[in-house]
Amino acid sequence: MKLAPFSKLSSVGYNQLNVMLYGGGLWRTWFDRDLNIAGKVIIQNKDGKLESRLWNANKPLVKLPNLAIHLTREEQAM
Numbered sequence: 001m002k003l004a005p006f007s008k009l010s011s012v013g014y015n016q017l018n019v020m021l022y023g024g025g026l027w028r029t030w031f032d033r034d035l036n037i038a039g040k041v042i043i044q045n046k047d048g049k050l051e052s053r054l055w056n057a058n059k060p061l062v063k064l065p066n067l068a069i070h071l072t073r074e075e076q077a078m
Contacts, residue, residue: 034060 002020009016038056045051 031066035062
């Protein structure tokens with residue numbers, strides 16, 4: 001996944017980031033796993049200059065639940 005242009009969204013008091021999907025991902029491999037956020041951020045230091053730093057949340061922020069196989073219509077067709 002990649003951050004979308006104009007990715008900052010706000011809803012019900014929460015800040016959200018909009019992402020773009022690329023390729024034909026194997027989405028089932030992402031389910032039932034804790035997901036973390038990490039990457040490069042630009043901050044303004046005390047001198048007012050912008051600097052680039054690597055950032056890692058160091059804890060799971062999201063868990064994508066997997067729908068039980070008997071509730072997944074795609075699997076029932078097989």
